[in-house]
Amino acid sequence: MNHADPAAARLADRRDRAVRAAVEHGLVDEEHHPVAALLDVTAVREAAASLHAAFAEVTAPGQEVLHAFAVKAGSLVPVLRLLDDCGVGAEVASPGELALARAAGVPAERTVLDSPAKTTAELREALGLGIALNVDNPQELERLDALVHAAGGTSSAPVGLRVNPQIGGGDIDAMSTATATSKFGVALRDEGARRWVVEAYRARPWLTRLHCHVGSQGMALSVMAEGVRATWELAEEINTAVGCRQVTVLDIGGGLPVNFDSDETAPAFADYARLLASRVPGLFDGRYGLVTEFGRSLLAKAGTIVARVEYAKSSGGRPIAVTHAGAQVAVRTVFAPDAWPLRVAAYDAKGLPKDGPAVAQDVAGPCCFAGDLVARERAVPLMAAGDHAALLDTGAYYFSTPFGYNSLPRPGVHGYDASAGDAPVRFMTVRAPQTQADLVAESGGPHRDALTQ
Ligand SMILES: *Cc1c(COP(=O)(O)O)cnc(C)c1O
Numbered sequence: 225m226n227h228a229d230p231a232a233a234r235l236a237d238r239r240d241r242a243v244r245a246a247v248e249h250g251l252v253d254e255e256h257h258p259v260a261a262l263l264d265v266t267a268v269r270e271a272a273a274s275l276h277a278a279f280a281e282v283t284a285p286g287q288e289v290l291h292a293f294a295v296k297a298g299s300l301v302p303v304l305r306l307l308d309d310c311g312v313g314a315e316v317a318s319p320g321e322l323a324l325a326r327a328a329g330v331p332a333e334r335t336v337l338d339s340p341a342k343t344t345a346e347l348r349e350a351l352g353l354g355i356a357l358n359v360d361n362p363q364e365l366e367r368l369d370a371l372v373h374a375a376g377g378t379s380s381a382p383v384g385l386r387v388n389p390q391i392g393g394g395d396i397d398a399m400s401t402a403t404a405t406s407k408f409g410v411a412l413r414d415e416g417a418r419r420w421v422v423e424a425y426r427a428r429p430w431l432t433r434l435h436c437h438v439g440s441q442g443m444a445l446s447v448m449a450e451g452v453r454a455t456w457e458l459a460e461e462i463n464t465a466v467g468c469r470q471v472t473v474l475d476i477g478g479g480l481p482v483n484f485d486s487d488e489t490a491p492a493f494a495d496y497a498r499l500l501a502s503r504v505p506g507l508f509d510g511r512y513g514l515v516t517e518f519g520r521s522l523l524a525k526a527g528t529i530v531a532r533v534e535y536a537k538s539s540g541g542r543p544i545a546v547t548h549a550g551a552q553v554a555v556r557t558v559f560a561p562d563a564w565p566l567r568v569a570a571y572d573a574k575g576l577p578k579d580g581p582a583v584a585q586d587v588a589g590p591c592c593f594a595g596d597l598v599a600r601e602r603a604v605p606l607m608a609a610g611d612h613a614a615l616l617d618t619g620a621y622y623f624s625t626p627f628g629y630n631s632l633p634r635p636g637v638h639g640y641d642a643s644a645g646d647a648p649v650r651f652m653t654v655r656a657p658q659t660q661a662d663l664v665a666e667s668g669g670p671h672r673d674a675l676t677q
Pocket residue numbers: 294296297315338437439440441477478479480517518519520521
């Protein structure tokens with residue numbers, strides 16, 4: 225591939241070498257591992273460094289910023305450990321995600337709990353651990369009131385309220401959380417809501433944070449900035465109304481979109497940080513601590529799914545590569561192909577980039593339903609049985625979030641270091657391939673006779 229951007233060229237070069245090495249090492253093979261996922265450790269470290277640098281450029285000296293990775297974008301313990309090593313904590317949204325973050329060693333002070341459906345047990349656990357949490361709605365706040373009351377009227381963890389500035393959606397409805405009727409947060413423009421929020425803070429000196437996350441992939445940066453601005457304005461209004469600086473931390477969520485059409489990282493974290501600095505200068509004057517919760521933008525470019533082409537057939541004149549990567553690893557792309565197109569790269573049987581004229585072909589997965597295609601009429605070199613199809617930019621929300629269809633096993637995830645151009649690629653196991661014994665066990669194997677006894 226031709227690249228004007230040197231970072232993009234290095235990313236593509238590391239990926240090509242990793243695919244080749246993965247085939248050589250048998251991480252993807254004919255017998256047992258027809259599909260595997262690869263994660264470029266260098267790319268993850270670079271993304272985390274660019275996030276830190278972007279905010280360092282716009283924040284005031286001494287202003288505290290916690291970058292928390294949205295765990296749902298890459299729910300793998302070694303990945304959370306790597307990000308923590310890069311100074312990026314964890315944003316969790318379920319007891320399972322919290323357990324993963326804790327297993328990775330992410331400390332409580334770098335963990336944030338957001339979820340629209342926290343149980344009382346989860347709230348109690350977060351308070352007990354001292355994990356920051358963002359309350360979603362008035363009923364949740366009442367539950368918390370009872371827990372705080374029982375603890376003598378103070379909260380042992382920082383608590384914020386999630387608001388929905390209702391500034392509208394982006395290109396993908398399912399990813400837009402700031403629509404008029406979104407299920408998330410307190411809808412600020414609803415009748416009486418603003419007054420209710422101010423009174424809620426006045427009555428609770430322990431409510432010291434304010435949170436928004438206006439959407440993910442498909443949101444325009446200017447709309448994201450508008451949501452952050454509305455949140456900052458509300459914090460100012462609350463602090464003025466209560467007569468002190470009660471709101472001390474603003475959690476501005478994540479949502480930086482990822483470019484799925486090339487190896488270039490665009491927009492960059494720095495583009496967004498600069499836009500925020502121009503649209504919401506008060507965010508960076510040092511009076512507020514900040515929390516961010518990026519997910520996709522930290523990992524997407526680092527991931528590649530490599531699948532063997534089992535058969536190459538033709539149907540109605542259309543060439544079809546039947547591969548082992550379908551809905552089980554690319555659920556959004558298969559079910560919402562227009563919203564989630566992925567690049568597909570063709571490699572040969574040895575894992576070398578395939579040449580040849582581009583031919584429009586469908587790239588199908590192994591699942592038994594007709595829509596299991598990861599690309600339709602895609603112009604890439606014609607793939608043959610034994611070749612490999614690679615799904616690019618799949619580091620976030622793809623292999624880490626498998627779909628258990630057709631009892632297909634979760635593929636192995638292998639980290640790689642291909643940073644030294646002349647040294648062999650080094651692999652590390654992030655998640656072992658799921659075995660058939662695991663599959664049987666999680667599918668009720670141990671309860672075989674439960675329904676016939
Ligand atoms: C999903 C989510 C994020 C991360 O979104 P990305 O688009 O992956 O950056 C951050 N905060 C909250 C509350 C979320 O639900």
